[in-house]
Amino acid sequence: MSINDPGSGASPAISHFEEVEQSEPFVRLKRRHRSFVFPLAIAFLLWYFAYVLLADYAHDFMSTPVFGNINVGLLMGLGQFVTTFAITTWYVSYANRRLDPLATEIRSGLDDGLAARNAAGTNGEATR
């Protein structure tokens, strides 16, 4: 039995991946990943386009002075930098804590299964 090559289409070992996909740890990993990145992606896109539309259509509001020569528009623009840096930092800490350990666990399970199948030669077990 050949181990599937990246992108080479179907191979007999494949049903194994469907099992992994439905396994509890993988479902948990996928949920943790998507429930974090999707809302965050939508949130930063909304915030960015809110800013763009304000800068594009609400000139008077954006030109309101706050202190010295600093106006609302400049503060909101710098705010985009701050939120970008903050989201980056937040995502990295989340991924390090919540995603990486789980992904590593599932991967090592898969790699062990792969090694077992290789060792068993032609008729490896497809289950974990």
Add this chain to the structure above:
Amino acid sequence: MNAWITTAATESTTVGTPWINITIFGAFVAVTLIVVLRASRNNKTAADYYAAGRSFTGPQNGTAIAGDYLSAASFLGICGAIAINGYDGFLYSIGFLVAWLVALLLVAELMRNTGKFTMADVLSFRLKQGPVRVAAATTTLAVCFFYLLAQMAGAGGLVSLLLGIDDKLGQSLVVAVVGAIMIIYVLVGGMKGTTWVQIIKAALLIAGAFVMTVWVLALHGFNLSTLLGAAADTGGAAVLNPGLQYGLTDLSRLDFVSLALALVLGTAGLPHVLMRFYTVPTAREARRSVVWAIWLIGLFYLFTLVLGYGAGALIGADRIKAAPGGVNSAAPLLAFELGGPVLLGIISAVAFATILAVVAGLTITAAASFSHDVYASVIKKGKAAPGSEVRVARITVVVIGILAILGGIGVQGQNVAFLVALAFAVAASANLPTILYSLFWRRFSTRGALWSMYGGLGSAIILIAFSPVVSGTETSMIQGVDFHWFPLSNPGIVSIPLGFLLGWVGTISSRTLENPAVAAEMEVRSLTGHGAEGATEH
């Protein structure tokens, strides 16, 4: 001696000399060539040539991404836009930064885990190899070509600005020299050499901008408000408020929304950016790459805010517009004002190095896409003789290099600034929808991918061809005729939703279901990194 240096000379005691610029640029080329030669020793396999043996660390690759991304348009263009149009130039730079969150959250790690060398590796993982690879290679080559042409045209413009060469022959010669050096970098150094060029260039660019930023701030008592006040005194209070550039008419406002869409969604679909994720050993390093890139790019755009307003305050919009190179001369003029000919020489050399590095990155991406996706996977059906794929890639590099030189000479003096925006629009309309669908939507089908890629690419090109940037206005590329019917200069607001829509319609209308087993494999691999190629051992 050109008008700008004469003007500068009357304002200052020292005179900027092209020879200093050329010498410093020559030193950069010499140093990078040595680095490229040293890096080229282990360029044997495709993984070495295309992906630098996947041996770079996250911070190294992040710096290289910044080097790839911060093109001359970012540095000279944004500084100039802020100096002349004030707030609207700053507004423009923000889209370039925020866009990286799309790459960080949705694309970088999953791409690294699923693919080997190119964008098409990911897209064709569970879809039909042949047609999807050809489509992905087509959009990749289109984006690279538009971007490349814009950079080479920029090189011609920089020559007249920085070296005082005004005649057509001299400029063509410099474009040819830039192209030839680039070919050597990519041919000899492969991805490893190219990456080191990007890293060195990014370090020089960011360091140069940092020094000038501190200098400008020091002149204004390290107080941003004082600097803004000085800029407003010279350029009028309007420079502090939005609207000078994009707020003129309802159409120009809508045009900016269209541009903002393309900027924020295009970055994560730029093929030369995507390819950089394969030069690191793991998805974790790919994540670190993006984090480093975001910090470096973000800091750089904060510097350009200070530099732009600094140029507006110290030089003034009128002198900048009158100088050869117009808007693009703001940063070099500021460098001359601050540090005389030596700082001007350094900044000029950095600007040239920027073009060289970006062009090299684009060329290796285009060559990899052609030889890996079209030659090895489609023409040879994955059975190319060992070594032949890299040989084809090297031949492609030379062909693309020559095309870039000819194109760069051909478009000289023409207004092709829209090409960068077009490259982003194509990346956002043709590449990003397919990437996101194939990573996150189980049902996504081959037909959806093809419709989305060809539809996004085609609509972006057709709309730009019939837009005011090509014909019908005083600044259009083609003068004397008017065949435009699309009112905006940026096609994104139409072509990006169309790309997403076509991908969805194509998928729900196709009867053939893709293999669910391969879809499961792709999903497991993309999230866990199982089976992803690690660093090669040497």
